[in-house]
Amino acid sequence: MSVLEVAGLAKTYQRNRKPLEAIRELTFTVDAGQLVCVVGPSGAGKTTLLRCIAGLLEPTSGEVRLNGEKVTGPPRGMAVVFQEYGRSLFPWMTVRQNVERPLIEKRLSKPDRRAAVDEALSAVGLLDSHDAHPWQLSGGMQQRVAIARAIAYQPSVLVMDEPFAAVDAQTRAELEDLVRSIWQRLNVTIVFVTHDIDEAVYLGQRVLVLSNRPTVVLEDVTVDLPAERDQISTRSHARFAELRAHVYRLVQQAKKGLRETSPTL
Numbered sequence: 001m002s003v004l005e006v007a008g009l010a011k012t013y014q015r016n017r018k019p020l021e022a023i024r025e026l027t028f029t030v031d032a033g034q035l036v037c038v039v040g041p042s043g044a045g046k047t048t049l050l051r052c053i054a055g056l057l058e059p060t061s062g063e064v065r066l067n068g069e070k071v072t073g074p075p076r077g078m079a080v081v082f083q084e085y086g087r088s089l090f091p092w093m094t095v096r097q098n099v100e101r102p103l104i105e106k107r108l109s110k111p112d113r114r115a116a117v118d119e120a121l122s123a124v125g126l127l128d129s130h131d132a133h134p135w136q137l138s139g140g141m142q143q144r145v146a147i148a149r150a151i152a153y154q155p156s157v158l159v160m161d162e163p164f165a166a167v168d169a170q171t172r173a174e175l176e177d178l179v180r181s182i183w184q185r186l187n188v189t190i191v192f193v194t195h196d197i198d199e200a201v202y203l204g205q206r207v208l209v210l211s212n213r214p215t216v217v218l219e220d221v222t223v224d225l226p227a228e229r230d231q232i233s234t235r236s237h238a239r240f241a242e243l244r245a246h247v248y249r250l251v252q253q254a255k256k257g258l259r260e261t262s263p264t265l
């Protein structure tokens, strides 16, 4: 069953009183429990798409539906993790308070909040740091707090916008594995935007490749790699190399203006 439906989505901005067509037509669905990555050339409208999905931006036409209901503002069943963890956490609150905050808005009782925060912090390996402040933590740890906050909320869809772009390669690999393990344990639906083609193929069950602006879906690539993945064996798999090369070629072609795939690609 589809949890998320993006139907005929289009977005044209006004810049200096001139129209700027960012997204022309995006149509796709995401089934319950899927992990879908989105890649595309810089400026293709990935963030614009995510902002429309998260109800932070009104599309010019078309619509987004979450569990069958049209998204007209930030929906209850969705959590978002942004790239800029430094700006997304409240520096004056402890780790626990940051994770708990959306649960107060969700009107969970105090004992339920405590249990949900403890569970989320242990899932990201940060229970011991519950009373630290974000500025006392490394960048990777801060992003883990942002992930804990999102999963404690128990969203039906978790949307992630280049969440690991600002951390070092080692931490990035750890956070990728964290997302895969959380996804498998909690069975949450994830839409993950990234610039990094290797990351998209490593994480996703599908990779949606977007065209250049004005954006359409160039190809919906199925990642038929084994479900159990790890940084060394998965990345040295022959199929991983093939998929990576295929997506890489598509993105290169997209940059040059390709808008429809042909069987020769």
Ligand SMILES: Nc1ncnc2c1ncn2[C@@H]1O[C@H](COP(=O)(O)OP(=O)(O)OP(=O)(O)O)[C@@H](O)[C@H]1O
Binding pocket: 013, 014, 015, 020, 022, 040, 041, 042, 043, 044, 045, 046, 047, 048, 049, 195, 213
């Ligand atoms: N608020 C805005 N007003 C006008 N134009 C905008 C606005 N936000 C984005 N754009 C333009 O829309 C297009 C898509 O931008 P968007 O940030 O969604 O792309 P992106 O794929 O996320 O880019 P990147 O990969 O570089 O992060 C770009 O040409 C951008 O300049």
